[in-house]
Structures are given as structure tokens and as C-alpha cells.
Amino acid sequence: MPVLTRLIPSPVVVDIRRGAVAGLARLLADQRISSSGRIAIAVSDGSGALLHERLAPELPGADWFPVAGGTIDAAVTLADAMRGKHYDAVVGLGGGKIIDATKYAAARVGLPLVAVATNLSHDGICSPVSTLDNDNGRGSYGVPGPIAVVVDLDLVQEAPARYVRAGIGDALSNLSALADWELSHRETGERIDGLAAAMARSAGEAVLRHPGGIGDDAFLTVLAEGLVLSGIAMSISGDTRPSSGACHEISHAFDLLFPQRAAAHGEQCGLGAAFAMHLRGAREESALIAQVLRRHGLPVLPEEIGFTPEEFVEVVGYAPQTRPGRYTILEHLDLSASEIRDAYADYAKTISS
Missing domain, CATH: 1.20.1090.10 (Dehydroquinate synthase-like - alpha domain)
Structure with missing residues (x-):
């Protein structure tokens, strides 16, 4: 009898810890995501300037692109700006709106995405969906999930609670x-996809049952892991159902x-x-x-x-x-x-x- 299996779309690396963003250049090289250092980094056009100043010396081969929010227009503008420049990967560095816009732009130009989350506002950090504002309100667009996810708990705690x-x-x-x-x-x-359901349930139950709070590293780690698992569950299911x-x-x-x-x-x-x-x-x-x-x-x-x-x-x-x-x-x-x-x-x- 043949052994049946399936490939699960998931990041090659998930790094959740304090100071994680300081290891971004090494992660890109060690995981062969970008050995050359030629990457595009999308940040917000506001607070992203501080991250640009902090990280630019460690990423000398990167081009930085400010993104004006989580809109379809901003995502298309980012994609057009990156087109034809031979990057190895795209890094979305910021909150949910920036990551959603960058996911869409990366899919549009056919480049892998590294999601570097500076807050934990929703499960979009690892999902195969970009939720973007458009002329009719808000739409959800199917995109590939990220090749790597980085969550720096220092940045998470600097963001509004x-x-x-x-x-x-x-x-x-x-x-x-x-x-x-x-x-x-x-x-x-x-x-029902049983594996997707199991992962989504584990994520929800872990957060529901954890005794810690938002100032607790252990709780923030469980929350970040839960949001990543929720995103992978959606990739497995092929939709947002989980x-x-x-x-x-x-x-x-x-x-x-x-x-x-x-x-x-x-x-x-x-x-x-x-x-x-x-x-x-x-x-x-x-x-x-x-x-x-x-x-x-x-x-x-x-x-x-x-x-x-x-x-x-x-x-x-x-x-x-x-x-x-x-x-x-x-x-x-x-x-x-x-x-x-x-x-x-x-x-x-x-x-x-």
C-alpha cells in the first residue's frame, strides 16, 4: 500500500523572541533567502523611519520603500517600484497593514516574502491572505504565505497595548x-480539514487558557505562535475557514x-x-x-x-x-x-x- 502524504505550506523559519530583528541579516543569509543581501524592505511612511535608521547599517544591500498604509493602491505602487530590480526577497517590516500590503506586492512581482511583525494585532502575519482597503471598502486577496516570520518581542512591547x-x-x-x-x-x-482545524483550535485554546498577560513574555510568545499557527491553518485549508x-x-x-x-x-x-x-x-x-x-x-x-x-x-x-x-x-x-x-x-x- 502506498504511503500518502501532503506538503504543508509553511515558513522555513519562525523566530519569536526579544531582539529577533537584530538577527535579520544573518537569518536571510543562513536560510539562503538572500545570500547577496539584495532585498526590498517595506516599512510604514511614519514610524518605519526609525526602523530604517536602526537597521540600515546591518543591511547595506537593501532598498527601503515607505508604504502609505494598507490599501490596494499602496500595494500596487510598492510592486511597481520593485519591479525589474532583481531582488532576492521582500521584507515587510511593521504592523498588519504594512505586512498585508507587502504580501500582495510580493505576490505581484513573484518574490518570496519575509514578514517581520512589530505588533501582534491579527493572524495576517502568516496567512495566505492580504486584507486591503479599496474603492468599495475592503477586500481579501489570496497570496502566498511568507517564507519566514520574525516577531521581535521588544518591538511588540513598544507598540500600543x-x-x-x-x-x-x-x-x-x-x-x-x-x-x-x-x-x-x-x-x-x-x-472539514482536520489538520487545519486542529492547528486553529490549538492556537485559540492556548491563548484562552494561558494565565499570563500582555506584559508577560511567555504569554506574548504563545500569542505570536498562535497567530502563526492560525495563518498556517488557513494555508492548509486553502481558505480562511479555520x-x-x-x-x-x-x-x-x-x-x-x-x-x-x-x-x-x-x-x-x-x-x-x-x-x-x-x-x-x-x-x-x-x-x-x-x-x-x-x-x-x-x-x-x-x-x-x-x-x-x-x-x-x-x-x-x-x-x-x-x-x-x-x-x-x-x-x-x-x-x-x-x-x-x-x-x-x-x-x-x-x-x-
């Missing part, structure tokens, strides 16, 4: 997304309905996950997620991010339209506005008791 909290919400939302995937499997026959269900539909609805007021992606996903768990009757799981969100300073009620209950009812009602064809607890229940209103009142009472 809100970014770490957002990453916690995104990691915890895996648990709700997986429950939606299992629901779809039962109701529609959608196939980490995106009703929780993300709710977040995308916030973004589309209230683009000027939307909170951080991970904050919205965490809130959406706790509410979605309540909708499916998993009250203990919902309460536990809400408890952990609160412990880390994340919102569990829409009022805590500046939205009224009535606006939240509108968001939940609109959410299924953000992912046509995806089956979650929202599509399954198909609640009316009054039913959502009653469910939210019950949720708010349950998690506050």
Missing part, C-alpha cells in the same frame, strides 16, 4: 469559527456599515465570537471567552467600542452579506431584527451576571 489586545481577540475567535465550520459540516456537508466564521462576518459588517467608527479588527472579532457562541447555545463557552476578553482589557459589549445595542442589531443582521456562501450560526438561525435584539439582551445579561 491595544494592538496586542486585538491579536488576542483574533486568536480567540478561532474557537467560534471552528464551531461554525462544524455546524456547516453537519448542515450542508461542507468538508479562523473566520460569524465572528468575522460581524467584524466585516462593522467595517462596512460604520467605516469611520469601526474598532480594531481583533476587538470586533472577539466580541463577535463571544456573541456567536451565545447564539449557538454554548453559554459556558461564551462566558469563558467574554471573561478572558475582559481580563485582557478587550470589549465584550458593543457599547464598549462606541456602538449602541440597536447599531449592533443592525450589524448582526447585515453580517451574512459580507461573506456570501459561508454558512455560520447567523445563516443557520436567520434571525429577524427583533430576534437579534432579544438575543443580544440575553447575551448582555448572561455575561454580566
Whole structure:
């Protein structure tokens, strides 16, 4: 009988520690990503200047490109600027917006990407998806995952604490997304990739159960590893299913309905996950997620991010339209506005008791 296996798309190296960014040049050479040192480095057009000044002496063969945010236009501009210059690789150095723009640009010019994350705001640091703003709001674009991931805990702790909290919400939302995937499997026959589900669940559970906080290196390491595992799970599955269900539909609805007021992606996903768990009757799981969100300073009620209950009812009602064809607890229940209103009142009472 033949032995069957499959190749798993994953980074050749994942380096999570304090001072990791100081070893970037050695990592590129040792892993044969760029022996010549001819690389393009994308940074933000604001705080990226400080990183440029700090790292430029160690990377003399690099060209530096400031990127004006996480938009499709910025990503295309970066790709055009790099085209034809014979780089070995592209380095995205910054937060989620810079890495997403750089992933798209690297795919456009056919170069491997090294993701150097300066914060832990979401699982995009290792995912095969670039989420970019466009003329119609925001879109998700399939791209190759990074060839290497570097997370410097010194830089993570220098960033605003809100970014770490957002990453916690995104990691915890895996648990709700997986429950939606299992629901779809039962109701529609959608196939579940067991390995992708196991990795996404391990990531969410590790963050849920860890006793540490955002000032704790051990907790930050677990969070960073969880976000990397979530990204690999999506690569294995071939879509965002392991980490995106009703929780993300709710977040995308916030973004589309209230683009000027939307909170951080991970904050919205965490809130959406706790509410979605309540909708499916998993009250203990919902309460536990809400408890952990609160412990880390994340919102569990829409009022805590500046939205009224009535606006939240509108968001939940609109959410299924953000992912046509995806089956979650929202599509399954198909609640009316009054039913959502009653469910939210019950949720708010349950998690506050």
C-alpha cells in the first residue's frame, strides 16, 4: 500500500523572541533567502523611519520603500517600484497593514516574502491572505504565505497595548469559527480539514487558557505562535475557514456599515465570537471567552467600542452579506431584527451576571 502524504505550506523559519530583528541579516543569509543581501524592505511612511535608521547599517544591500498604509493602491505602487530590480526577497517590516500590503506586492512581482511583525494585532502575519482597503471598502486577496516570520518581542512591547489586545481577540475567535465550520459540516456537508482545524483550535485554546498577560513574555510568545499557527491553518485549508466564521462576518459588517467608527479588527472579532457562541447555545463557552476578553482589557459589549445595542442589531443582521456562501450560526438561525435584539439582551445579561 502506498504511503500518502501532503506538503504543508509553511515558513522555513519562525523566530519569536526579544531582539529577533537584530538577527535579520544573518537569518536571510543562513536560510539562503538572500545570500547577496539584495532585498526590498517595506516599512510604514511614519514610524518605519526609525526602523530604517536602526537597521540600515546591518543591511547595506537593501532598498527601503515607505508604504502609505494598507490599501490596494499602496500595494500596487510598492510592486511597481520593485519591479525589474532583481531582488532576492521582500521584507515587510511593521504592523498588519504594512505586512498585508507587502504580501500582495510580493505576490505581484513573484518574490518570496519575509514578514517581520512589530505588533501582534491579527493572524495576517502568516496567512495566505492580504486584507486591503479599496474603492468599495475592503477586500481579501489570496497570496502566498511568507517564507519566514520574525516577531521581535521588544518591538511588540513598544507598540500600543491595544494592538496586542486585538491579536488576542483574533486568536480567540478561532474557537467560534471552528464551531461554525462544524455546524456547516453537519448542515450542508461542507468538508472539514482536520489538520487545519486542529492547528486553529490549538492556537485559540492556548491563548484562552494561558494565565499570563500582555506584559508577560511567555504569554506574548504563545500569542505570536498562535497567530502563526492560525495563518498556517488557513494555508492548509486553502481558505480562511479555520479562523473566520460569524465572528468575522460581524467584524466585516462593522467595517462596512460604520467605516469611520469601526474598532480594531481583533476587538470586533472577539466580541463577535463571544456573541456567536451565545447564539449557538454554548453559554459556558461564551462566558469563558467574554471573561478572558475582559481580563485582557478587550470589549465584550458593543457599547464598549462606541456602538449602541440597536447599531449592533443592525450589524448582526447585515453580517451574512459580507461573506456570501459561508454558512455560520447567523445563516443557520436567520434571525429577524427583533430576534437579534432579544438575543443580544440575553447575551448582555448572561455575561454580566
